[in-house]
Amino acid sequence: MKTTKSKIRCGGMLTILVLALGLAVEVAKTDFTFSESPVERKQLRVLFIGNSITNRIQNTLDRVIQASPYSESTFEYVAPDGATLQAHMYSENTMSKIRSSDWDFVVLQEFSNRPTLPNGRGRSPFYEAVANLSEAIKESGAQVVLYMTWGRRDGDPQYPQISPDYETMQQLLIEGYREAARQVDAIIAPVGVAWQRVRRNKPELGRQLYSDTIHPSYKGAFLTACVLYATLFDADPTELAFNDSLSAEEAAYFRSIAKEVFIPFVDLNGDGIVDIDDLLMLIEHWVQDEPSVDIAPPPFGDGIVDVQDLEVLMSYWGQPVDDPTLIAHWALDETEGMIAYDSTGTNFAFVIGGAVWQPSGGQVDGAIQLDGVDDCAITGSIPNPAERPFSVFAWVKGGAPGQAVLSQMGRARWLCADPSEGNLMTELKAAGRGVNELLSQTIITDGNWHRIGLVWDGSHRTLYVDDVAVAEDAQDNLQGLENGLYIGAGSAMEPGTFWFGLIDDVRIYNRAVTP
């Protein structure tokens, strides 16, 4: 099936592909990292226009700038509590401030729920105010920056039907700010995206970003300041040696997140390398508005797949992939010992039962061989996959009907062979009666290597075998939780569920990957 798919793709796209590869050679040197030459360092004059979401980060941002190579910069703020951009637009004080100086950037921050509300109530006054203010800002010779804010901690209590929870409100804010930026050709400071990363990857710390349900704590202010710093100075925030009042570890984590939001997702099919398969996916959607491959400019593209996306992809060609959406990755390349390391961080797995490392027997370097009796690997907690789109992949060889590749402790088997035939199956499903496991008709226990996967995009779950979708159904939520996993055993380590064979390269992403 894989061959057929590739043939169809290649046949129709060959001409474009050849052109793209020719172009790629010329653009391969393009680098989307931050500018770093000291001679390029320029002190800036920046005006912020907003409300308490701005004035609560003002002192932190000033300290970050003071501790940076840009300490001679001038930052001023017009940010009375509760102000909307519409109010600023009618404010003589704000308008004269815009005209009063030779600003490099003017940063606009809207009242926190306006960009989430339907056109009549929020979005159109937001767009209108951005357009009006931008006109004045551009006339004064400055560039417009939109300070994309974060969703309220528990959603919007005033409009629960629109933003019932944080994640929904954040998505609406991202959409609203993107559209506003598109209309006036503004730069986005993706602060809300950084908050979303923290809330997704470290839920407890994510709630600590708030001082109440709306405003930033000193932690939230520090994360925000790092993103604004990176946006305005085009500088790498991880080079700042400033922790403010945070622990060194937390400050370093927030700086790394502030950098990550500018790293594009170049490994489109989630297999750890940027190669021809990723390029084919991009070419397949050439000049279309396809979010899954619209990687440039980071962090969320610009609504079209074009030469800019190709340049970014090619700039990572053949390089190791640093994908911020890869939240856990057990390469299983160890040669000895009882620990399987997680290449994305600290979530190592304990190997029990006497499983045997196979350093030259894997599909991607080494793999682990399990005996089908009591061997498996036990991981630490991973973030709840049910809260957002997620994908999980593994390479497997061997196995028998009823055996499991990956299960959540005390919950569902995420990837397993069904008990009668050995077809790929998942038990991860929505809450409620009448919802069943998803069963494919593709046998994975035939003794050959297979790359198996489960993807939930927020509305559908799809099973993959060897990069081909083999089963799919609608599933608008999932029953998951923040918990550990068993690699190579069922969710209660029941006899008969232990995998007898090889497992390699287990990957979990917090995005919907199309393999």
Ligand SMILES: [Ca+2]
């Ligand atoms: Ca790839």
Ligand SMILES: [Ca+2]
């Ligand atoms: Ca693009």
Ligand SMILES: [Ca+2]
């Ligand atoms: Ca491996």
